[in-house]
Amino acid sequence: MSFHPLMDYGRAHHKSSRAMADEGPAFAYTPEHLATLEDICSRYPPEQRKSAILAALYLAQRQQGYVTRNAMKAVAEAIRCTTAEVEDVVSFYTMFYQRPVGRHVLQVCRTLSCALNGAERVTDELQKVLGIAPGETTADGQFSLFEVECLGACDRAPVVGVNDHWHECQRPEDAKALVEGLRTKGAAVLTGCHLHKETV
Ligand code: FES
Known part of the structure; x- marks a missing residue:
């Protein structure tokens, strides 16, 4: 884990906001x-x-x-x-969920590169747009929001993981467009370089 002097590490950390797994129904692989x-x-x-x-x-x-x-x-x-x-x-691993999550799981990286480039403000804007705090899911079941550690794309900070992909160089003012884009176009709006959409 990396530390940044301006980050509030007591704030809605994903571990403290995740309940332990339910027993759940009987499970067998298909x-x-x-x-x-x-x-x-x-x-x-x-x-x-x-x-x-x-x-x-x-x-x-x-x-x-x-x-x-x-x-x-x-x-x-x-x-x-x-x-x-x-x-x-x-x-x-933060990619495994121990309780039901929304259709789109947004994981804002808060480790050093992303923290220095405004990840906390990205989280704040996503909270406002979605009306939920980190660790929560919207009432319509469309979005869950988490803060996580390094997602491995530090040169494109701040990074937001979205399900199995990631969205790079996210600015706080882009939060609304990201959420609306996911609602209407799904993963097509994501910019992860692994999606072969690099523009620089
Ligand atoms: S520090 Fe955010 S992706 Fe590595």
Whole structure:
């Protein structure tokens, strides 16, 4: 974790604003997801199946929308590790959700490069536009907002993760356009360089 003297680290940090996972309904991978997971596990030595833990969790989350405790147990069983090991990974990575989230999950990076380039103001504007605080989801289920640590695109700060993509060089005054764009055009409005939309 990086620290910045002007950041309020007590403010709505994603860990403190995320409840522990619900037990949830009984969970079993769909046959399609199970086949995908077995294919991924086959790339590792049999005694190292747990190397596929991130893929196993992504598949569970894709299936259920978030990762319940029952899903963690199913993941542990599938890759032959303990539920505690799975829970450690889920609680470490901010891309895994332990409760239902909105259709668009906005994760504002607040680590050094983004903090120095105004990430806190980006979060403030998104809060105003969405009417929610970090850690919350809008009543219509369209947006969730989180503050997270480095998203790995520091040269394009401030960065906002949006589901499996990211939006770069976000300015506070762009918050409304980002939200409206996501509502009407979805991921087409995102600027992540991995989306091959670089303009500079
Ligand atoms: S510091 Fe924000 S992406 Fe790295």
